[in-house]
Amino acid sequence: MSTKFVLFSDIHEHAVFSCRALLDKRFFGLMNSTFCRHGDYRMERIDAAVRTILDPLRPDLVIFTGDAVSTSDPREFEAALKRLRPLVDSGIPILFSPGNHDRYVRDRACREAFERFRAELTKHCPMALPGVYETPELRFVVTDCARPFTPVLSCGEMTPETADFLKREAAKDDPRPLVCVGHFPLLGNDDWKSFRHRLIGGGRATALLNAGKIALSVAGHIHAPFQRLDARGRGELVVGSLTKKDILREITFDNGVFTVRDLNSAGEAVPPLS
Template identity: 30%
Template structure:
């Protein structure tokens, strides 16, 4: 079994230091096999914000954690137009990682990160044809027994946002991306961006989507909350590529508490969810479509 902590949207520059420290304490206690941070390390891609984010990343590294990280749209300068178009991810590569397509593999999982942040799209994401080829190539040699995980900042699918049922914009080259994910046999697609926890089978979202389970993380440490959801991150137990547990760690004002706990299995035509929560954190709420966090 692989144990993975999936954090996203830490937004240094618009974050709570107390919550940042609490994420570190939680990780120290749980000792995941891999820590994934799926973008938006900073609020406005400024040097001082990247320095704070770098110090956080370095503390995690010094604690012995294996990290896989991708940038988000907030890691591209918004108001510095020259830097935005001439060197959009220069500061990310200098302070966080110069690898924009990180790879992690052990005996149980193979994880690929792809950068979806672009200069032209401002907040929306995009994948290019070279990245889609890489997706094919990297997973092509992975043993069948391993769980294949793709990490992006922007979700590949149009996601439900808010309570009114409206959908977000899908990542650019959406159809090509879904086809590539399907052909590569991706089992889990992790992303962030919307500051909402959500999980659903890809086949329930679009046709011909393969067998992926789509999992979104909320914001781990940002004070910019949406739909009154508290800070949270995801805790994954990957037993097998057909059997995954997802638990949401939810900030309650003093620390991170275990929230919704759902088991997903794929032993037929689709993923089936099985709620396992026996002591939800205050304010955690389950939906019929997956896992969300609601305000405490």
């Protein structure tokens, strides 16, 4: 028996204008999306990736490590959900860890739109976050570390309660390896270059990963894909942006080993990352 899951991340549905966006951080996100990102993030890659996931990949599970949108305007969530609709309707369970752009501002309409989006996307495996999803061979802990921050920071924050939750799951007497699903990478939070993007409070989870109590961490946030995996595929895999980098990651767990295969949205193999 083996378990196959497909990951994608950071699709960043384009920002849309609203007058209310002039009053808060959305103004910065709108400028960034319109003038810096628009041409680089190709939404048609979502449609292609959805078709590829449904046929021929047909995984047991799909993992989306967050940043569905740019400024969390309700219309962005509606557009993202429309593109992902065939995947939702397929019945394949989707695990989703929110990104900082999904919780961009405190505006009530944006927060409610996010909750509607998340509920619909994950309707085949609903859970409160942090939460656990189990297969016969693996256990997945899905975390939620996204918070609205100031315009200059793109950080996440892991609460002590989430770190405790991970610790309890990691301490369980269960032979199935633990996979941590989050938007923010657990490794590399201590270097000055990551200051604006770091996971605040993530130290205890990083220690669990370094000790092997978490077998694999999968994350988004950084748009260039990379991985730090050992010979058995244990460590951390940063998925990369589907719409910018045109990448899907397929992981097969078999006989205690995670094997990664990298594909573009059309399902063509791309050279393995170092």
